Amino acid sequence: MASVTIKDIAQRANVSPATVSRVLNGRVWVSEEKRRAVNEWITKLGYKPNQVAQTLVGTRSFLFGLVVTDVSNPFFADIVKIVQQEAYLSGYGVVLCHTGASREMERQQIDSLLRRQVDGVIIVPSAPDAPGLVKLRKAHVPTVVVSQHHPGFDSVSVDHEAGGVMVAAHLLSAGHTSFAYFGKPDDAKLAGLRKEALSHGVSSDHIACVEVDYDSVETVDVEAAAKEFFHSATGRATTGIFALNDFVALAVINAAAECGRSTPEDLGVVGFDNTYLARIHRPALTSVVQPIPEMAHQAVELLKRRLNAAGPGSENSVAEPNAVLLHPRVVVRKSSSSRAESGELLEQGL
Amino acid sequence: MASVTIKDIAQRANVSPATVSRVLNGRVWVSEEKRRAVNEWITKLGYKPNQVAQTLVGTRSFLFGLVVTDVSNPFFADIVKIVQQEAYLSGYGVVLCHTGASREMERQQIDSLLRRQVDGVIIVPSAPDAPGLVKLRKAHVPTVVVSQHHPGFDSVSVDHEAGGVMVAAHLLSAGHTSFAYFGKPDDAKLAGLRKEALSHGVSSDHIACVEVDYDSVETVDVEAAAKEFFHSATGRATTGIFALNDFVALAVINAAAECGRSTPEDLGVVGFDNTYLARIHRPALTSVVQPIPEMAHQAVELLKRRLNAAGPGSENSVAEPNAVLLHPRVVVRKSSSSRAESGELLEQGL
DNA sequence: TTGAAAGCGTTACCAC
DNA sequence: GTGGTAACGCTTTCAA
16 A cells, blocks of 8 residues: 555665665765665565655656647647657656636636646647736746747747748649638738738738637537628639638538539638648648647757756746747648649648 | 745744644634634735645645547547546646557556556556556556446446447448448447347348558558458448548548549448547538547546545445446438438438 | 644755 | 755644
């Protein structure tokens, strides 16, 4: 019942608990003889260090908090998966939290993380203002924000505007001259799309924005909005579609089909995130890739760097926040490739 | 820097640390006067109990381990999400672990959970033998197995065989008389399909099994296997398809299309899990629903029950394991509904 | 009703 | 090199 402790080992090996601790941590020299004796008993009794005690004495908890809105979204799921794996490789465990869309939930979950003494937090906010961030700042908990940039925080994100530019370039080269973006009007993706389109002589009225909700796995609202759009005058005239994520893109394709507009014959559609949805759907969906493994890796790296920087040496020297900006890439598939083949990579067989 | 502790409160409120602890836990009477003073300072200083210390003294860590193979699979993602939310409502945090398909990884991750003194573990094994379970058993950590049954463990799962029966009934009523199951030959889903089909006079050679891999988000292998099947003599003759999950079902639909067999005109296809993939694909996919919220809820409940049972009162009385068996349900959509409308629910508009 | 004090399992500082 | 021992923040006897 009662787990085997450092004292049990000490007793059996005829050394002090301190010595056992020393061989465990290996920072200080211990005589070969005692070291062997200790190790022997450790394996013999199956001793496993109690991380809780280790945490209490002031070293670290080796626990990260990971805060997302909804793992059901495969983009988040991939991030969660890879962050967890990366963290594990560095000896950290991951406490997962969902916030839904709720600001209140975000606050509560972050409170619970703080009580648990996590060493750091990785947060993927959905709303542009993450109310939990101020708590984290106040608690001096190293934090990195993924997929958005927040002044004063470490962050790793993808250049959404550049993504928009690439999508516009792709759709233009595929022969489209009128566009609709499905997402928030203030999104950098739209800004990029608009910038590139305008610079190619597209008139501003040929760039519409259909406002739809973020991140939800439910797409009924999106389909309704899309149908309404395709029945409108502008809707009937536009052929180049860009959506804030793959879900929305597919919902738009489906809605369009019900309005008699088929993809890719009548419409060129591009999604975002390049989740497996893009691969499995027919027509397969052109989508903008976020380099998730790279993002997750950088996030964990940034956190580890902070943790080490926060060590004894540089107590108060709050280093400048690091903002890593990664570049997107577009994977061209059927949904946007009827009119012309672009130079970008087209996945085989689709 | 140094967080505010119970001693700080005690000092300010002119009481002993013990008293502060008492008002915190509220199990013992403390005079109104002191109780107010303490509470006042608690809010004034923003005191938050240190769960690590609480854990060390021998109460609980209020941490569950949650072990899955891959959150990228939306079925697992939904489980993870709801388990986390349920756990949170009961005051528990969730440490997430991925095992991929690797038995070694499973062992390692579970070791790390044990070092972290988690109060219990919820595990969704992919392989029918979960090597980590023996570790958990040895460590006397309350464990509940989700989506499979393991003798000697609490478990909550869905009756896959019943699901197979329902699918067979549905496909039969839709006019299909020859079947293929995509999955493992020893799966209860296939057993159910077979049982029901045979009992309706279908001959055994009209029930094929195409063996494909579990749970991966990658479906290229599945598509290859499916194409091979549809080019074979049996393949050409079978029209009723049942797959171990929605991914595989969609891959089969896509592969079939490339072999000139369209769904639902030539094929009736049914998936499993009823993930949003089923809803968003065209044709929309008929699928067997696992009641995930119920499963997650039960899992957390079972764990809590164990934890309380393990309390001081009944130290060694290892209660009989509970095996909760839930019933599946089939949601009929386009992919299987050309030939006849069955009596089961058909989602609107699809 | 309340306070003093003994741990919980580790680490780290200080002597030897 | 190594052993004693005081923390870490909290809960829980045991007295008072």
